[in-house]
Amino acid sequence: MVLAIRISDVTKRYGSFTAVDRVDLAVEQGEVFGFLGHNGAGKSTMINMLLDFIRPTSGSIEVFGADCRTDGVSARERMGVLPEGYGVYAGLTGRQHVQFAMDSKGVEGDPLDVLDRVGITDAADRDADGYSKGMAQRMVFAMALVGEPELLVLDEPTSGLDPAGAKAMRETILEENERGATVFFSSHILEQIEAVADRVGIMHHGQLAAVDTIDGLREKAGGETKLIVSVSDPDESLPETVEGIDGVESARINDEQQVEVTCAKHVKMDVLLALNGQNSEVLDVTTEEPSLEDLFVEYTRGSE
Amino acid sequence: MSWQAIARNDLRGASRERGSWALFVGFLLGFGGLAALLVQLGDPEFEVYLDILAPGVGLLVPLAGIVLGYETVVGERESGTVVLSLSMPHSRASMVLGKLVGRTTLLVSVVAGAAFVTGVGMAVAFPAFELPRYVGFMLLSSLYGTVFLWLSTALSMALSTGRRVIVAAFGAYIGLTLFWNLLIDIVETVLFRFRPGPSGEPEAWATFATFVGPRTSFNYLLGSDLDAGAIPPVAVDASAEFVSSAVAILALTAWAILPVVAGYREFRNDDL
Numbered sequence: 001m002v003l004a005i006r007i008s009d010v011t012k013r014y015g016s017f018t019a020v021d022r023v024d025l026a027v028e029q030g031e032v033f034g035f036l037g038h039n040g041a042g043k044s045t046m047i048n049m050l051l052d053f054i055r056p057t058s059g060s061i062e063v064f065g066a067d068c069r070t071d072g073v074s075a076r077e078r079m080g081v082l083p084e085g086y087g088v089y090a091g092l093t094g095r096q097h098v099q100f101a102m103d104s105k106g107v108e109g110d111p112l113d114v115l116d117r118v119g120i121t122d123a124a125d126r127d128a129d130g131y132s133k134g135m136a137q138r139m140v141f142a143m144a145l146v147g148e149p150e151l152l153v154l155d156e157p158t159s160g161l162d163p164a165g166a167k168a169m170r171e172t173i174l175e176e177n178e179r180g181a182t183v184f185f186s187s188h189i190l191e192q193i194e195a196v197a198d199r200v201g202i203m204h205h206g207q208l209a210a211v212d213t214i215d216g217l218r219e220k221a222g223g224e225t226k227l228i229v230s231v232s233d234p235d236e237s238l239p240e241t242v243e244g245i246d247g248v249e250s251a252r253i254n255d256e257q258q259v260e261v262t263c264a265k266h267v268k269m270d271v272l273l274a275l276n277g278q279n280s281e282v283l284d285v286t287t288e289e290p291s292l293e294d295l296f297v298e299y300t301r302g303s304e
Numbered sequence: 305m306s307w308q309a310i311a312r313n314d315l316r317g318a319s320r321e322r323g324s325w326a327l328f329v330g331f332l333l334g335f336g337g338l339a340a341l342l343v344q345l346g347d348p349e350f351e352v353y354l355d356i357l358a359p360g361v362g363l364l365v366p367l368a369g370i371v372l373g374y375e376t377v378v379g380e381r382e383s384g385t386v387v388l389s390l391s392m393p394h395s396r397a398s399m400v401l402g403k404l405v406g407r408t409t410l411l412v413s414v415v416a417g418a419a420f421v422t423g424v425g426m427a428v429a430f431p432a433f434e435l436p437r438y439v440g441f442m443l444l445s446s447l448y449g450t451v452f453l454w455l456s457t458a459l460s461m462a463l464s465t466g467r468r469v470i471v472a473a474f475g476a477y478i479g480l481t482l483f484w485n486l487l488i489d490i491v492e493t494v495l496f497r498f499r500p501g502p503s504g505e506p507e508a509w510a511t512f513a514t515f516v517g518p519r520t521s522f523n524y525l526l527g528s529d530l531d532a533g534a535i536p537p538v539a540v541d542a543s544a545e546f547v548s549s550a551v552a553i554l555a556l557t558a559w560a561i562l563p564v565v566a567g568y569r570e571f572r573n574d575d576l
Contacts (some may be wrong), residue, residue, distance in 0.1 A: 048576070051391060051574040052390070053387065053390065053575065054575035054576065055573070055575060071545075072395065073306075073393045073394070073395050074393075075394040076391070076392065076393040076394075079391075081391035081392075083387045083388070083391050085384055085387060086384045086385070086387040086388045086391075087383035087384030087385045087387070087388070088385065088388070089313065089317050089385050089560075090321070090383070091316075091318075091321050092313070092316060092317050092319060092320070095317055096313075098318075100309060100312075100313040100392075101392060102392060103308075103309035103312060103313070104306060104309045104310075104392035104393060106394065140388065143388070143391075144391075161353070243482070272524045275464035293554065
């Protein structure tokens with residue numbers, strides 16, 4: 001099966017500055033691929049080359065086998081795009097924006113259907129230049145959804161959205177993926193990627209620092225878990241007791257008088273039993289998996 | 305046919321812009337105002353109307369073309385709408401074509417709309433009103449405006465900031481409408497200093513260069529084919545073969561198309 005995206009040895013230089021440095025990446029059809037990195041790491045440069053807004057200094061990019069540079073129209077015929085740094089057409093309503101997307105992609109139908117999916121039906125007939133950032137973002141997302149594209153390319157899709165809007169967009173992204181669409185989206189917000197991506201690529205200083213599944217990344221960065229235990233009678237002796245267990249890295253009483261234990265996954269029960277046994281009783285337990293933030297710091301520290 | 309989607313979108317936006325309507329009102333005041341003035345003065349003559357309107361149109365219609373054209377591409381780049389347009393399956397060529405068709409349609413509609421309203425009034429108030437000449441006059445004016453519209457669109461593609469485009473576009477407007485003949489004269493004079501001519505007769509190439517200047521070509525077409533305004537001096541007693549309507553139309557077409565081709569070659573390879 002042809003790859004949804006194939007990026008081969010792509011470099012983009014601006015004078016002496018290298019924005020993207022020898023990136024290779026393959027995205028399979030049907031995947032949700034999260035493209036993670038700080039602002040300025042080269043994510044948008046990469047996506048803009050995918051869209052033929054800017055041209056690679058060397059290397060090539062293909063979308064479903066179509067070269068983005070020489071055959072960009074064929075490539076974009078199969079894409080729905082939420083780009084970065086767009087402006088809306090002055091004097092056109094949300095409905096007319098979507099109509100333009102439908103005209104452009106040769107799709108018949110009612111613009112309201114897709115505006116409905118992103119929840120801005122009420123604003124459909126207002127001028128889009130009066131929209132808030134979040135509404136404009138939803139509208140352009142609606143434009144991207146037009147015509148059931150095989151590949152959704154979303155650059156920082158949740159920027160400008162409130163948490164509820166971001167959640168709704170994630171749900172739509174997953175729906176689109178269910179339908180069969182490949183999704184390639186960038187974000188500097190880790191939770192966004194964690195929530196929907198099958199695989200993650202970490203971009204750092206123009207280089208692709210790592211590509212893996214989220215679980216795979218976690219494993220690489222160490223299989224540790226943080227336990228937060230509320231006990232009836234917090235006491236300084238408790239951390240000491242727990243630290244004696246094999247597999248526990250550290251334990252302490254936090255500011256809320258809970259016991260915080262960092263340990264290997266397989267000793268969680270041992271820790272709880274130990275805490276419950278003595279003069280105190282375990283009232284509540286929460287666990288924290290290492291976040292992508294932690295992983296990200298782990299991965300990018302080396303190349304600073 | 306993706307340029308059609310771009311053109312339609314451009315027109316949808318333009319039809320709701322205040323500037324488009326201001327331009328329409330401006331032309332209406334110009335075309336209709338002159339007609340009304342002549343009626344006021346009594347004995348309105350159609351010939352007089354055309355003779356007065358011709359030089360005015362020669363200056364104002366190109367200005368409208370420049371105003372409608374200079375933002376075509378650079379404006380989209382600065383506002384970020386180009387990113388939306390090109391996220392869709394449009395090539396840069398069809399985007400430019402669509403914008404040109406949209407803007408040209410707008411210019412022609414504005415001129416035609418104002419001309420229509422004025423024409424209806426004149427058909428009643430001017431005893432010698434001739435519809436074919438009136439229509440021909442407005443068509444030529446639209447063509448002339450389109451030349452400057454395309455020229456400024458070309459600059460809008462070739463230059464990277466709005467400010468540069470404005471300076472270049474208005475520079476081109478002033479240079480081509482007011483100073484083209486003067487420029488040719490100066491070049492000729494400078495050359496003659498090195499190789500004095502035998503008589504006061506201008507060189508053939510200088511006559512040609514003057515004739516194919518957009519304003520001279522336009523005025524020649526108006527004067528010779530519609531008997532409106534004065535035939536430019538350079539063409540009055542020139543016996544050269546190139547002094548013809550066909551060459552004038554060809555010259556105007558070249559002024560529109562060649563810059564667009566050059567501008568597009570820049571835009572095609574640019575990073576947005």
